[in-house]
Amino acid sequence: MSKRIDISDLNVFYGDFKAVEDITMAIESRSVTALIGPSGCGKSTFLRTLNRMHEVIPGAYVTGKAVMDGQDLYGPGVDPVVVRRQVGMVFQRPNPFPTMSIYDNVLAGVKLNNRRMKKADADDLVESSLTGANLWSEVKDRLDQPGSSLSGGQQQRLCIARAIAVRPDVLLMDEPCSALDPISTLAIEELIHQLKQDYTIVIVTHNMQQAARVSDRTGFFNIAGTGKPGRLIEMDDTATMFSSPSVQATEDYISGRFG
Amino acid sequence: MTTVATSAENRIRRLPAWAPWAILAASMALAAGILALGQGPTIAGVLLIGALLYVVAITAVSRAVEGHRYAKDRLATTLVTAAFLIAMVPLVSLVITVVVNGIGALSLDFFTTDMVGVFGQDPGGGAYHAVIGTLYVVGIAALVSIPLGIFTAIYLVEYGGGRIKRAITVLVDVMTGIPSIVAGLFAYSLFLLIFGPAYRSALVGGVALAVLMTPVVVRSVEEMLRLVPNELREASYALGVPKWLTILKVVLRTSIAGITTGVMIAIARVTGETAPLLITVGLANNVNYDAFDGRIATLPVYVYRQYSQGGASVDRAWAAALTLIVIVMALNLIARLVSRYFSPRGLR
Numbered sequence: 001m002s003k004r005i006d007i008s009d010l011n012v013f014y015g016d017f018k019a020v021e022d023i024t025m026a027i028e029s030r031s032v033t034a035l036i037g038p039s040g041c042g043k044s045t046f047l048r049t050l051n052r053m054h055e056v057i058p059g060a061y062v063t064g065k066a067v068m069d070g071q072d073l074y075g076p077g078v079d080p081v082v083v084r085r086q087v088g089m090v091f092q093r094p095n096p097f098p099t100m101s102i103y104d105n106v107l108a109g110v111k112l113n114n115r116r117m118k119k120a121d122a123d124d125l126v127e128s129s130l131t132g133a134n135l136w137s138e139v140k141d142r143l144d145q146p147g148s149s150l151s152g153g154q155q156q157r158l159c160i161a162r163a164i165a166v167r168p169d170v171l172l173m174d175e176p177c178s179a180l181d182p183i184s185t186l187a188i189e190e191l192i193h194q195l196k197q198d199y200t201i202v203i204v205t206h207n208m209q210q211a212a213r214v215s216d217r218t219g220f221f222n223i224a225g226t227g228k229p230g231r232l233i234e235m236d237d238t239a240t241m242f243s244s245p246s247v248q249a250t251e252d253y254i255s256g257r258f259g
Numbered sequence: 260m261t262t263v264a265t266s267a268e269n270r271i272r273r274l275p276a277w278a279p280w281a282i283l284a285a286s287m288a289l290a291a292g293i294l295a296l297g298q299g300p301t302i303a304g305v306l307l308i309g310a311l312l313y314v315v316a317i318t319a320v321s322r323a324v325e326g327h328r329y330a331k332d333r334l335a336t337t338l339v340t341a342a343f344l345i346a347m348v349p350l351v352s353l354v355i356t357v358v359v360n361g362i363g364a365l366s367l368d369f370f371t372t373d374m375v376g377v378f379g380q381d382p383g384g385g386a387y388h389a390v391i392g393t394l395y396v397v398g399i400a401a402l403v404s405i406p407l408g409i410f411t412a413i414y415l416v417e418y419g420g421g422r423i424k425r426a427i428t429v430l431v432d433v434m435t436g437i438p439s440i441v442a443g444l445f446a447y448s449l450f451l452l453i454f455g456p457a458y459r460s461a462l463v464g465g466v467a468l469a470v471l472m473t474p475v476v477v478r479s480v481e482e483m484l485r486l487v488p489n490e491l492r493e494a495s496y497a498l499g500v501p502k503w504l505t506i507l508k509v510v511l512r513t514s515i516a517g518i519t520t521g522v523m524i525a526i527a528r529v530t531g532e533t534a535p536l537l538i539t540v541g542l543a544n545n546v547n548y549d550a551f552d553g554r555i556a557t558l559p560v561y562v563y564r565q566y567s568q569g570g571a572s573v574d575r576a577w578a579a580a581l582t583l584i585v586i587v588m589a590l591n592l593i594a595r596l597v598s599r600y601f602s603p604r605g606l607r
Contacts, residue, residue: 093490098491
């Protein structure tokens, strides 16, 4: 189910502007990789290149390699739609489809792709996905209600259920807790711990404690100045990063002596 | 002790709820009195002078009792309410006039007979043929311009960029301003070139109305598509849904209520067009079920023709005008129901 991604010499551009420069990193399978760094340093941009969501923006493109199990995500003839089915994504703000019920939201990946599914199979998929997202017990009696009737934390877990219902290999999370209260955040973090058994997870976060709590490896991004591209400064095991980072900038950022 | 004193000072003296009404009544009475001294009061005169007196009086009274901040609020409220009432006057007056004049000649016969054998100022006759004709012409216009407009709007919002997009936007804006008679002449000469002279049919009228309707549809659908949050598109892409399915099942589905309303309003607008139909489809006395050949009657042209004949024809004109208004209002009502039915659940 889960795969590793090897990224080498990756550059990301918005038109003429180079947003992220020269990233080389390995994302291990069945582990949580956290990306930290100041705002505007290209963490989210980099994350979005991993499922080719980046190129939704006009004029954006990528050079370099991102190889998932021997297959270059940016190789010739690779369909971005197929990549996105293998690499799911959870966004900063919960975004359930407002026209769909909770049930239909979980099945959105199936329904929007016009695939047919037996009612029993669909029911099973909804239950397993919602259970996987720790939401089943809270919503099982009101599956036909609109997704927007849930609380913010529940909506975010619904979005996670929706992402894992298409059975991806990798799950990208772009600040999944930044719009949530501490209790919902805790629920999501526990969920990330469980999902690690089956999925490769990459999470962007501004919350250093969160990175320390949930991740196995941490990468620190930084930017030399406005208009300069973001770079990966250092990447190591989370425990090492937070106790004895090898670069001074990392230590400054983590200990709050940044800038 | 000090806190009690402060709260007493902070308490605001307000006018009682009946005060504005009393002032309004007094203003009107005063206006009637003033006019009675002159040439005698008329309804319009009393309302106009009474309203002006009321604006001054309510502001002055409020300033004396409540202070200048509340006085400004009263003044603004009064002006905004007055603007609303003034805007309502022509609408209500028009509806009342048409209903009063039109209801008399309206009968089942009116909707089942045409004008064959009814000459000049004879009584009898009906608008069955004109209702059919209007449905034909507007139906053709809708058939052409709804898909054209929606696809253009999708191109502009989802695909287009750079120079082509800007060119289309400008052209659509220019098209919105085309005088309806020019659209009629365009359709007339287009079919003149293809089918030769003396070709008249509902099709020509439909094309003329489509020229007027398409830009309206494009603009309203474009606005609606832009309202769909980008997050929903991204959520769909991230699930591995191709772009065209995302547009079809997420973007259009989310904005279907607004699109329906916009399209219905566009239809309602062209339903009352007279000038282009006068040129392109002319007028007939009999029912023409063939949309591709021959003159056909439409309600606006029918009204125009009947009214210019005088006598009993004027009653038919009023009845047909009422029919036209009812059709347009029914379309608006349907649009509202549809948009309510489709609007995203939980946001209602």
